[in-house]
Structure formats: structure tokens, C-alpha cells
Amino acid sequence: MAEIALKSLAHSYLANPGSPEDYAIREMTHVWQQGGAYALLGPSGCGKSTLLNIISGLLEPSSGEVLFDGQVVNALPPEERNIAQVFQFPVIYDTMTVYDNLAFPLRNVGTPADKVHERVLEVADVLDLTPQLKRKAKNLSADEKQKVSMGRGLVRDDVSAILFDEPLTVIDPQLKWKLRRKLKEIHQRFNITMVYVTHDQLEASTFADKIAVMYEGQVVQFGTPRELFERPAHTFVGYFIGSPGMNLFDVRVRDGEVIADDTVIPVGRGIHDAVARARSNNVRLGIRPEFVEVHGTPVEAGIEAVVEDVQDLGTYSILSLRLGDIALKARIDEDSPVPSKSAYIRFPDEWVGLYVDEFRVEIDHE
Numbered sequence: 102m103a104e105i106a107l108k109s110l111a112h113s114y115l116a117n118p119g120s121p122e123d124y125a126i127r128e129m130t131h132v133w134q135q136g137g138a139y140a141l142l143g144p145s146g147c148g149k150s151t152l153l154n155i156i157s158g159l160l161e162p163s164s165g166e167v168l169f170d171g172q173v174v175n176a177l178p179p180e181e182r183n184i185a186q187v188f189q190f191p192v193i194y195d196t197m198t199v200y201d202n203l204a205f206p207l208r209n210v211g212t213p214a215d216k217v218h219e220r221v222l223e224v225a226d227v228l229d230l231t232p233q234l235k236r237k238a239k240n241l242s243a244d245e246k247q248k249v250s251m252g253r254g255l256v257r258d259d260v261s262a263i264l265f266d267e268p269l270t271v272i273d274p275q276l277k278w279k280l281r282r283k284l285k286e287i288h289q290r291f292n293i294t295m296v297y298v299t300h301d302q303l304e305a306s307t308f309a310d311k312i313a314v315m316y317e318g319q320v321v322q323f324g325t326p327r328e329l330f331e332r333p334a335h336t337f338v339g340y341f342i343g344s345p346g347m348n349l350f351d352v353r354v355r356d357g358e359v360i361a362d363d364t365v366i367p368v369g370r371g372i373h374d375a376v377a378r379a380r381s382n383n384v385r386l387g388i389r390p391e392f393v394e395v396h397g398t399p400v401e402a403g404i405e406a407v408v409e410d411v412q413d414l415g416t417y418s419i420l421s422l423r424l425g426d427i428a429l430k431a432r433i434d435e436d437s438p439v440p441s442k443s444a445y446i447r448f449p450d451e452w453v454g455l456y457v458d459e460f461r462v463e464i465d466h467e
């Protein structure tokens with residue numbers, strides 16, 4: 102088991118990279134602590150698989166270092182890194198039984214037979230594979246094959262880390278939920294560093310204690326699911342996490358007031374001063390639909406907005422609102438009255454984020 106550190110790491114698939122866009126991984130420094138359950142979350146093409154393959158040694162980075170417990174491992178081939186990796190599609194031996202497939206990684210490193218037997222039974226039990234142990238892998242369903250593949254990743258308890266690259270993609274939705282919980286259980290039981298790649302925020306939040314959100318080859322935020330929700334560090338995190346994503350709108354200061362389009366946004370002094378100080382043309386305020394305060398009648402410091410649509414989602418509704426040219430979403434609980442034509446909205450200062458050139462700027466609210 103190990104701490105995995107990435108130091109000034111960068112990777113390009115091009116022979117002579119020039120601009121930042123030429124890099125699948127832009128220079129980053131990042132630490133996965135020993136024993137943590139982590140998710141690497143991001144859209145297709147943001148560099149997740151590239152990063153995993155660099156950690157496991159399948160790919161050599163263009164620059165920077167990979168360290169396991171402080172030791173540089175760049176020169177070590179995958180088999181010497183002591184890492185287990187589970188891929189999107191099953192990697193198993195079709196002609197072997199399930200038992201032998203699970204035993205393989207242990208026998209490969211000379212584990213004594215009694216220990217092999219004990220671990221195979223334990224992992225088979227956790228993954229509900231015990232009834233299949235004697236069957237040939239080729240006769241299994243797609244779900245079962247992937248479970249065997251996961252079992253092969255989990256069977257050794259002496260690995261530095263287990264890396265999962267979208268392991269549940271081919272799994273039936275109902276079983277997916279069950280396996281995610283199993284993985285969490287396994288993590289708690291064996292205390293192994295686990296990094297789980299996914300583009301699904303729900304999958305990331307249910308598995309991981311901390312999530313690294315990747316965007317265009319960079320980790321733009323590393324935090325708990327709650328931190329990502331409440332304080333997105335980058336507009337992409339605001340947009341990608343949550344459903345619907347964060348409201349973001351351009352703002353500037355005019356005549357001592359913060360305005361968006363032509364609407365005055367009543368905000369506290371801290372936000373006003375920070376907007377006034379921002380030296381950029383890309384200055385936005387962000388607030389999640391959950392934190393927009395909605396009233397049916399005028400309130401102090403409320404902004405009148407046009408209600409364009411109401412989507413009833415059972416336990417809550419999503420309002421589509423318009424403020425001049427700005428479209429906004431607000432979420433209201435089922436027991437709150439739903440305004441019909443006009444709504445009076447407020448943005449509580451504590452839930453408003455300021456984003457300058459896409460990154461969050463901390464505001465002193467005092």
C-alpha cells in the first residue's frame with residue numbers, strides 16, 4: 102500500500118508539443134494518500150485514462166515524476182510497480198475456471214497455496230461469485246466476466262494501489278449500484294489506496310471520499326463531494342457537478358453597483374469589492390439552483406425575474422427564470438408555492454461564488 106505522488110507531471114502524445122492544448126496532461130502536482138478512496142472524474146477526453154496509465158507504468162510521461170512512498174518509479178515497468186488495474190472491459194482467461202482466474206495474480210507472485218485458497222474464497226464471496234467458482238470463464242455472462250476481472254484486481258492485498266478505469270461501464274444498472282457499494286466495503290475492509298476513474302458524478306460520489314475533477318488535462322479541484330458542490334473551484338466543476346449545474350453569469354461594476362446584463366444584483370460589500378478589483382473581461386458570479394432564494398411576492402433586495410418554465414420532478418421543481426438576457430435555474434421544494442409569472446429572487450452572499458478567468462476567487466464577506 103502506498104502514497105502516490107505526481108510531481109510536475111505532464112504528458113503529450115505529440116513528438117513536439119507546443120501550446121497547452123497539445124498536452125493530454127498539463128503540468129500537475131498531485132498526491133493520492135495511502136489508503137484513500139479516490140475518484141478521478143471528468144468528461145471524455147480530459148485525460149483520465151492517460152493519467153491512470155502513467156501511474157500504472159503502461160505509459161511513460163513526457164516530463165515529471167511518479168513517486169510511490171517517496172520513491173521515483175518512472176523507470177519501473179508495470180509488473181514491478183505492484184499496482185492492480187481493472188479496465189472497462191473484462192481482462193480474464195476464458196479457458197480457465199473462475200477460481201483459477203482469481204488465483205492467477207496470487208500464484209504469479211508465488212503466494213502459498215493455502216493463502217491463495219483463502220483469498221480466492223474471500224473475494225468470490227464479496228463479489229457473489231462463489232457459485233461460479235468451478236465454471237469456465239468463457240461460459241459466464243458479460244456482468245459475471247467483469248466481476249471476475251474486478252476480483253483479479255482485488256485479490257492481492259499487498260498491492261500499492263488498485264486503479265479502476267470505468268470498471269462498471271458494461272455492467273447492468275441494477276448490479277452497478279450493488280457493486281459500487283461492494284467496492285466501498287472492500288476499501289474499508291482492506292484499506293488499500295483506490296483510484297476510480299469515471300465520468301459519472303454519482304458513481305464518483307458514492308465511491309470516493311475525495312474526488313479529483315479533471316478538465317482539459319488538469320485537476321481543477323480535489324475535494325469531498327460536498328466541497329465540490331458547495332464551493333466549486335472552477336466554473337467547470339460548477340457546471341459538471343449537480344443537476345442542473347451552477348448558474349453562471351457575467352458581471353461588472355457600474356456606478357458602485359454590481360450589474361449583470363442591465364440588472365442590478367444586490368450583493369454584499371465583499372463581493373462588490375472583489376468584482377471591482379478583478380482585472381479581466383471574464384468575471385462571473387455563480388450560484389447553484391439549490392441556493393437561489395425564490396419568493397412569489399416582492400421582498401427586500403429581491404430581483405424580479407420572469408418564470409419561463411416549471412419542471413415538476415416529484416419531490417422538487419426546477420424553475421427556468423429570465424433576468425433580461427440571463428437565463429437561470431432555481432430549485433424549490435415540493436411544499437413551497439410555485440410562482441407563476443414573476444418570481445422575486447435573492448442570492449444569499451454565502452452561496453455566491455466569484456469566478457475570474459474561470460477560477461474561483463475567495464471573497465472576504467466581512
Ligand SMILES: Nc1ncnc2c1ncn2[C@@H]1O[C@H](COP(=O)(O)OP(=O)(O)OP(=O)(O)O)[C@@H](O)[C@H]1O
Nearest residue numbers: 114124125143144145146147148149150151152300
Ligand atoms: N494513444 C493516443 N495517441 C494519441 N492521442 C491520444 C492517445 N490516447 C489518448 N489520446 C488523446 O489524449 C487526450 C486524453 O485522452 P484520455 O483517453 O486520457 O481521456 P479520458 O478522459 O480517459 O477519456 P475517455 O473517458 O473517453 O476514455 C484525448 O484528447 C485523446 O484523444
